[in-house]
Amino acid sequence: MLSLLGTSSWHVYSPFPQLEQNVEISPMAHLLPESEEMQNLTAQPELHANIHNLSELTQMTDVEENAIILEMRARSELLQQAFLAHKEALQRDTEQDEATASTTQEQETEPPPTPTPKVTPTPTPAPTATPKPQPTPAPTPAPTPTPAPTPVPTTTEEPVAVTLARMIHAEAHWETQNGKIAVGQCAVDRYNNTSALPGQSGAWNPGGSGTLTDILTRPRQFVLASADRVCDSCQQAANDAIGGARAYPNHFITNFRTTDSTESWSNAPYIGHIGVHAFYGFARP
Numbered sequence: 001m002l003s004l005l006g007t008s009s010w011h012v013y014s015p016f017p018q019l020e021q022n023v024e025i026s027p028m029a030h031l032l033p034e035s036e037e038m039q040n041l042t043a044q045p046e047l048h049a050n051i052h053n054l055s056e057l058t059q060m061t062d063v064e065e066n067a068i069i070l071e072m073r074a075r076s077e078l079l080q081q082a083f084l085a086h087k088e089a090l091q092r093d094t095e096q097d098e099a100t101a102s103t104t105q106e107q108e109t110e111p112p113p114t115p116t117p118k119v120t121p122t123p124t125p126a127p128t129a130t131p132k133p134q135p136t137p138a139p140t141p142a143p144t145p146t147p148a149p150t151p152v153p154t155t156t157e158e159p160v161a162v163t164l165a166r167m168i169h170a171e172a173h174w175e176t177q178n179g180k181i182a183v184g185q186c187a188v189d190r191y192n193n194t195s196a197l198p199g200q201s202g203a204w205n206p207g208g209s210g211t212l213t214d215i216l217t218r219p220r221q222f223v224l225a226s227a228d229r230v231c232d233s234c235q236q237a238a239n240d241a242i243g244g245a246r247a248y249p250n251h252f253i254t255n256f257r258t259t260d261s262t263e264s265w266s267n268a269p270y271i272g273h274i275g276v277h278a279f280y281g282f283a284r285p
Contacts, residue, residue, distance in 0.1 A: 160212050162227060164188075165238035167216055170225035171256075172277060173234055179274040180234055184241030186253040187222065189281065191215045193252055197282040201267060204254065212242075247274065253281040 164184055172183040190204035191212045197203075205215065216222055247253075254268050258276045268280035 157213070158227065160216075161235070161238050161242055162230070163213055163216050163224070164242065165230045165235040166224040166227060167222045168237050169230045169234040170223040172275075173225075173231060175275040175277065177233060177237060178247050179277060180237035181241055181245050182247035182253065182274050182279055183256060183277065184237050185246055185248065186256050186279070186281075187212065187216055188241050189252040190254060193254065197252060197285065199269070200254075200282055248272065248279065248281070250284055251279075251281045252284060253279050255280040 164187060167187060168180050168184050172180050175183070191210070193200075193204040194206060194208045195203050216224070248271055251271050253271065255266050256277050256279045257265065259265075259278050261278065262270050262273075264270055265278070265280050268282065271279045271281050273279070
């Protein structure tokens with residue numbers, strides 16, 4: 001029946017120019033008795049007024065005629081919206097009924113599942129446990145006393161680089177960095193002077209039996225400053241000298257002193273001056 005409900009409209013024409021416009025009124029209201037909105041709208045007495053009476057129309061003003069037409073248009077639109085909403089509700093109910101009927105039919109035609117017979121497992125006899133022979137406990141050996149650890153001897157000897165830095169600070173802390181390294185080279189070269197060089201009466205460290213600390217702490221050889229007074233540049237010069245830095249790479253420096261003289265001293269030839277220090281030694285073979 002829904003397919004027969006068209007969307008055509010009724011039209012009311014006025015004999016007056018200001019009323020010559022269509023007033024759409026849905027003709028579907030009498031077909032929808034189930035809709036409460038439709039019943040409320042169609043029950044309004046204003047929609048059934050006889051506006052075709054010319055005597056009444058001639059007595060209306062333009063404002064009143066326009067108001068009647070606008071009200072008729074508004075009520076026509078409300079009727080049309082109520083009809084469409086009711087039509088959609090009916091269509092949804094029909095689709096739900098069809099889906100429910102299809103599901104019920106499928107459930108009725110589906111055969112019930114065949115029950116799977118239960119299989120009773122045959123109990124497996126438990127294996128007979130064979131008793132294990134108990135081992136004879138071994139005699140508990142007497143605990144061996146743990147010897148006390150041998151204490152590691154502690155030493156208070158300072159690192160050789162610190163001792164060399166103390167000597168450099170006392171002898172040449174005012175010199176340039178190269179001058180500080182030359183003073184450090186003297187002590188390192190004495191340590192490496194294990195055999196007499198040409199023109200040298202004897203080696204400073206014959207056979208390499210001494211250490212660099214022994215060379216630095218020999219009586220009447222070098223002056224050592226206290227460790228808390230050593231500056232950073234003197235410590236760096238000591239590290240460089242031990243690492244192989246040389247102010248005079250072609251000579252063994254065996255002596256130095258502060259003097260303006262360029263003559264040999266202590267049986268060692270003069271090498272050169274750095275600052276106020278004169279350096280003496282022998283050429284490397």
